[in-house]
Amino acid sequence: MIDVMKMFKARMYMKRNEPFLYSWHAYVGYELDLFKAFDRPMTKFDVSDALQLDEDLLKQWVSIGVSIGHLKEMGRERYKTWNAWKLPKPKGNNSSGVLLKEMMELHIPTLLSYPDMMRNQERLHYDEEKHAPTVAETSRLLEVLALPKITRRLKETHANTVVDIGCGEGGYIKKLAERFPNTHFTGIEISPSVTKIAKVLTKDNKNILIENADLWQYKPDEPLDMVMMNNVIHYIDLEKRQELFNELASWIKEEGMMSIITPIAGDSDSPPFANVFNSFFSSFDNLYRLPEREELAKWGEQAGLELLNIQTVIKEGGWYVVHYKKKS
Ligand SMILES: C[S@@+](CC[C@H](N)C(=O)[O-])C[C@H]1O[C@@H](n2cnc3c(N)ncnc32)[C@H](O)[C@@H]1O
Structure with a gap:
């Protein structure tokens, strides 16, 4: 038997x-x-x-x-x-193959080092320069699904100035800049190699400026109509997330918008993929777990941002777009 x-x-x-x-x-x-x-x-x-x-x-x-x-x-x-x-x-x-590449070269090897990491109580270190181009390219696959939601919001806002934090290859701002020619877009990107790609890809867009900068060192010249931050929260230490929201809120005009894309985990009904993202991020000493729904509301609230809505981008990955409005 x-x-x-x-x-x-x-x-x-x-x-x-x-x-x-x-x-x-x-x-x-x-x-x-x-x-x-x-x-x-x-x-x-x-x-x-x-x-x-x-x-x-x-x-x-x-x-x-x-x-x-x-x-x-x-x-x-x-x-x-x-x-x-x-x-x-x-x-x-912009082939879907890049998703396979990221999975095979980054996610699976990382998950396979779990026994060693747990035994030795150690973490890996996420090599930004090595993986940033692949990760930036996979993030672009999400754009098609998320863009209509951001476009709608931007249309209502009549924004003149938008800053995209951790803009990657600048995919979002390129499409938005073409759709909104009278709005000025600035993309902030910490990785020099990714910044270079973003600059090349947006060189013909007169209303886009790409800057190689760390968001913690950056300050906009004037109050902004909208701040976007897509797929960046897991780069931010848990202890600094409230500070991040406070900082971003301070850049925005009263009644201005903040738009965030992120997977959300930690709910009892979170899909398996969102939970396994957390296992992946937690494997590195310089990446951090995903936000929970309540945290997104709380950080916004304390920073003076009213949470307007949380819309699904990819259900299976637990991916959402979250919109806030700065209170007056
Ligand atoms: C997963 S990618 C997302 C790219 C793009 N926003 C998108 O959704 O397609 C995250 C990007 O944030 C950048 N990043 C991480 N920490 C940053 C920081 N402190 N300041 C500026 N950019 C940062 C990374 O280099 C990376 O290109």
Whole structure:
């Protein structure tokens, strides 16, 4: 009886892990541009030769691809990318592959170091410069879903001046600046390499200024109509979050807006992904857990900001856009 249970559980774990193969295979294909290489029927040798890749390992990757339907055998030892609609587009086109890259290179290795971290009571250190470009790119995937909510708010506000804290590659302000040509947008970004990308991407937008600065060192020249801060709260130490809200509120005009995008965790009905984000962030000595719903209300209240609403961006990730209005 016990042996039957053992086999049942072993099979269950293996079965539950099967989806990992699909993600891993797609990640390798994205990272090495293999789906593009097999766009037309190709032999393994042609591809390993053209891309200077290890032939044996490529052979294994192709075999798995055939068994899970990412590739198809076309005869004469040639293979072709199959079911392309399920696969990430090549790099650089705001491809969904960047999400796989972040998951495989950052999230999964981090979660696998849990036993060691717990045993040794240590934390990892988040290497900002190494991961910032990938993280900034994945954040951009959210934009499409969050932008309409911010646009609506901005339209009501008739804002002349907007500052985006931790603007990443400047994706939000670029789209907003095009939509609101008479509003001036400033993006603040601490990472020099990400700032550089943001500057290049927004160079044709006359109403955008990108500054390489730490938000704690920054002060706007005049009171602002709106402050945006998207996916930044987990960079801020828990003890400094109230201070952050106080500081941001002090930059805003009376009746001005603050718009924040963040995953929220800690509710009993938080989705598993929001909770696992917390395990991930807590693994680093320089990243911190996500805010809870009550905290967002409390920090705003104490900073003189009225919480207007919390709207869902991605339910499964527990992602929300939160709007506040500065009290007069
Ligand atoms: C997850 S990304 C989000 C980028 C963008 N706001 C978005 O939602 O697409 C967070 C960004 O905040 C920046 N950041 C973190 N701490 C900062 C600070 N103290 N001052 C300015 N930027 C900061 C990071 O370098 C990173 O590019």
